[in-house]
Amino acid sequence: MRFFPLSGVRVSLRRTLSFSHSIPVAIVTIALAVTVASLAKMIDVLEGIRSREIESLHEESRLHRAVWRLDVAMRNAERLCATPGGEEAAEQIVRESTEKLAEVLKMGPGQALPMHELAMGWLQAAESALTPDLCGGLSDFENHEKRVELDVRTTDLFTDRLIVLHASLEEQEGLARGIGSRAVWVGTALALGSFGVAMLLSAWLARSVNVPLANLAETARAVGRGEFRDLGVVQGPAEIVDLAEEIRRMQKRLHELDALKQGFLASVSHEVRTPLSEMREGLAILEDGITGELAPKQLRVVQIVRSACERQIRLVATLLDLSRLRSGSPLRFENGVSIDSLIEVAAAAELRDRSQADVRIDIQQSEEVPTIHADPVLVERAIANLLRNAIVVSPKGAAVTVGRSVVKRGDEDFLRLTVSDQGPGVPEPIRETIFNAFVTSAVPKSPKGIGIGLGLAFAREVAVAHGGDLELDGSAASGATFHLFLPLRAPSPLSSNEEAADDHTEQASHH
Template identity: 35%
Template sequence: MPAKAGIQVCAEAPTPGPGGRSLTIFSRLMLSYLALLLMATGVSTYSILQLGQMQGITRSIIQFDTRLLDLHKNMADALLSASRYEKNIAVLWDPELYRSFLVAREDFAKYLDEAMLLAEPGEMHDTLRRLEEHHRSYQSLFAEEVSLLEAGKPLPEDHDGRDKEQALDQALADLTHLRSMIQQDTFRKVRELDEAGVRAQTVAVVITAAAFLIGLLLSGIITRSIISPLSRMRKKTVEIASGSFEPDLDLPSPPEIGALARAFNTMCTRLKEVDRMKSDFFSLMSHELRTPLTSIREGTSLFLEGKGGEVTEKQRKLLTIMSEESDRLIRLVNSLLDLSRLEAGMVPFHFSEGDLPPLISRTLDELMPLAESRNITIVREIGEVPALPMDTERIRQVLRNLLGNALKFTPPGGTVRVAVQRTDDGIRLSVADTGPGIPRELLAGIFEKFRQAAPAHSLQLQGTGLGLAIARHIVQAHGGKIWAESEAGRGSTFICVLPF
């Protein structure tokens, strides 16, 4: 039957539960990676846009502002050159100088036209228009003088050239104002460039920090969503290893772990059924065995008493062995029955207020002959403790198991120490021996049925492996707890705490 149940557990496919609509582990990881990728893409996109803006400002400075400054310088040079030629011509007419003047005038006009094409509509463009008008006025006034000089006529006596000088000064003032505006525009663009860089740096830092924090948050959430159910499954595994087969593992998400949890529950159901079948089998067999074993023991006793005729010495030895083995088997059957009834919750407990020290003393008195025969010293450290509600017979059964084990595994000449004291949790009973101890890897399972930790060379000391399992059930029924502390080669201490 167990093998068949095991096959069913492996073959059964978990049915999808409510968690089937949840995101799988792969989907969660992909979504987190996608979120991080989108944030990284956002940072990159913003950085590219800011770099494009900064590049546009830099190109504007290079293509327009720098060129306008060059044109301003060329116009100023051309205008000053024309002014020098004009003054020399006014003193002494020279056609060569006049041709040089005309070249300077054409250069000025060419540079001015290019500047007007580059200048944006607004104050700079208006300034260039005024510069053009003042330059045209200056040229027209000088052209009147040239026409007189070319005809060989003297200039009028009332002609002082103030209008021409005023037009030239205004043109030069326009050039100065133009240079100031170009510089201001350049400074403004440099500030915009600096602000764009600072803004891009700030936003990049903020988005990077936010992406880092969000990444940590997503990683924590996803990791917790995976680790938390796995931790619960690990705890459930420990419970299964300790003999608890309740199918109460509810892990709807993630779906993969939810399916595994349902498989766990199915396995627990099968294991619980197998465990129940085993307990029923032991209980049934115990009932069936106790009657014939009792008959065998009683029949053996009758033969030993001579009821069946005279018994030889050899027959007496054989009958004695049969009687002892019958007693041992009856004790085993009784232990199996007790454990089966305890596991099924069919043992009635009769609680009443009682003192623990007298029970310990009576149990020690019962076992004293065994201790004396093996030269084992029993040390009692029993303090003042209050009465507690307990089933006296069941607690004595626990004491017999703990003290009997201590005496059984303590070598001749050893010591068994029994201590009772009051603690915050209840009354603490400890039984310590100087036996071979229990290996660490066996310590956790010694309270399971059919588990023993006797040395391999001490087969004569081994019992049924049921005493500690029965003791655990009785202590737990009293609301207490029981455990063992031991190291191989350094003895063992069994501790029981009962609430009062």
């Protein structure tokens, strides 16, 4: 069972997907919340600027405007007083400006208390000048000096106020810029973090889902090839674990059925082999004339029947060997096995049995190859099956070419036996199944009939049992070319050789 280490509970694929998608969404949500909070704080800063500084400046500007108008009116009044008959107009403009300043002052100081106090001073100066004679009051030295002082103080106050406002605005602007910068950095960090977490979760999800699925797919393909390997511990979401359990149960059941099949084949083959061997011996006695000379026609019939009996004995022997190989029975290894000798024995036997095929076997031995550590009976039988398969698909007058060489596969040296024919080749649709036992198909434009599909399957089982393989060369321009690979190193024996001796003794007797 698969348990998630963080939660300690078995989690389904739906929850796994929800978990993997919710974390990036949560991070993005946090980033959005930080951004919204930063914007709210920036709005609060701007609102503070508007409510405190700008409103204060607006009140001060209103007072300053009224004071400035009064100052200008009193200056104009001084010029009018210097003009004959201008006293009345001068008093009117000063009185109007004084009344407007008084109206502004009635609104209260608000946030402009210093300016309000200066405005009160201007109002007092204006009222002092209006009583009793405006022109005399304006020309009064004390009143003039007071107005000059008020003018200087007003100008300095407004200038200082603008400087303070500018500094305050810069401070608030820096604060807003800092908030925005932090929001950008935090948002960027969270976005990058969300991307990184999403990538890690994607990799984790791909590993937790794709890897076990790929393992299950490979196991299913192996079961299709008749290989029943251990699944091991399958980790992943609950659905994948359940699927693995179902495949494991199916695999176990198929393995039991395959064992029953192999046992049945072995039992039937043992039962059939004895009467076939007796028939072969009897036919050999008749053919040798021990019981009396036979007429030519009678001899030909005996030879045909004996040839058919030999083929059936080979078939039974192949079934027995295939069953033994698949059950894991040990091989009978020998040192110093000559591949050339095995090729010659197999070729001679096949040419004798297929004399009517009119196909020759061309054995290429241009270079010396080392001997191998192998089971000679099984290897010779595998070569014979490859030759037989090549002969039956070749047209009359064609040649089957046999070669051998030493090649590297990975870090190991292998002896490669190559068998090529001049037949129609292997059609693409059946290339995936040609090494499956009991799976056979008709080959177009070939004299070969449909058999029972054991030759190539047996040859490959022999190669695999020796640590090698049998492959179809897909690059062959015409015909079919098979490569049988056998390791040159001596494999460690699975068990004692004596366990395999009895089976070989009787099965090799017809060669």
